[in-house]
Amino acid sequence: MADSNPTPASTEQGARAEVDTETAQPPSRRKGILVVVVVLLVLVAVGLWWRSTFTEDTDDAQINGHLIQVSSRIAGQVSKVDVDENQVIKAGDVIAELDPTDFKIAVENAEAALASAQANAAAANVAVPIATVNSGSNLRSAGADVSGSHAGVEQAQQQLEAAHARVAQAQANLTKAQADLERYKPLVEKDVISKQQFDAAVAAADGAKAALADARASEQAAVDGVKVAHEHESQAQALLQYAQTGPQQVVAQSARARQALAQVAQAQAQLDQAKQNLIYTRIVAPVAGIVTRKSVEINQNVAVGQNLLTLVSLDGLWVTANFKETQLKRMAPGQNVDIDVDSTGKTYHGKITQIGGATGSVLSLFPPENATGNYVKVVQRVPVRIDFTDIAGEDASHSLRPGLSVEPKVKIK
Secondary structure (H helix, E strand, O other): OOOOOOOHHHHHHHHHHHHHHHHHHHHHHHHHHHHHHHHHHHHHHHHHHHHHHHHHEEEOEEEEOEEEEEEOOOOEEEEEEEEOOOOEEOOEEEEEEEEOHHHHHHHHHHHHHHHHHHHHHHHHHHHHHHHHHHHHHHHHHHHHHHHHHHHHHHHHHHEEEHHHHHHHHHHHHHHHHHHHHHHHHHHHOOOOOOOHHHEEEEEHHHHHHHHHHHHHHHHHHHHHHHHHHHHHHHHHHHHHHHHHHHHHHHHHHHHHHHHHHHHHHHHHHHHHHHHHHHHHOOEOOOOOOOEOOOOOOOOOEOOOOOOEEEEEEEEEEEEEEEEEEEHHOOOOOEEEEEEEEEOOOEEEEEEEEEHHHOOOOOOOOOOOOOOOOOOOOOOEEEEEEEEEOHHHHHHOOOOOOOOEEEEEEEOOO
């Protein structure tokens, strides 16, 4: 009867056979797994490569914003500072205040100067119609005076002619009287005529002399009257010539009135400037933002244009991304961009608005000079501006700041 229990030798041989069988199968299975893994890796690589062709990205990008240098528009002494470093302020908030005393006095002086100019303008405007009326009245009066003086000259001439006639008549009477007296002298000596007749002849001669003297005096008075009449006529002519300048005087008065009005406008402008300077004593924030680099202090004397602080605007932010020149082939304004921000870990949305007109190296302080013999080609970068499309909704808490690093991904497909 055969032994049914296996011997130790046969048991050991069976175990070895099973081990050999097990060790012979894994190489084919591992080879299949490796092939599958390689295929999967290739597919993943192809998928990643294909996916990468949809976007262009760079880590050389940062957020930019408006940095406003706040300065004083007038010179003065700071009486109050209303903000602190890194304080968030709104547009119109008071930053600092200057001593307004001198500027209030300037406003009062300007108001007084304006009142004086307005009074002068009122007087000048009233004088224009007065000058117009006086001009016409003086012209008519001067014309009448000239006519009257001319008539006076003619009358004086007639009186002179009458005086000449009376002198001639008196002279003729005197000549006749003297002739009669000469004839009576020998007759009275011979008693041909009476002594009484001779005395009458003497008296007649004396009367003729007196009449001649009176006629000559009247003639001289007539001559003087003619001279006076001519003088009056000359004066009347001069007054007429002066009166004829009345229209020009009206024009001059009108010009003075316009000048007075211009002085009113000038005084008004000075008053407006004085009031504006008084307003400028309160330095206010032009936009909302964060106060940085504050250098203004109380009792400090500031000059016009002196920088007091820098205001970082939190509105109107944009991204400046420096893409390689090889990435610009399919990039154009208007393309959508996903913007990953390192500080917040959030992704924001934007679009390309501008592509720089030159590379960063050309715009640097010392542009490269490639005319040497050892030129090495370096891939250049071009600044691209990306504007946020919905920053109000995406960044309501204003967590974005100029200078933060971002990674934009431009969708080129």
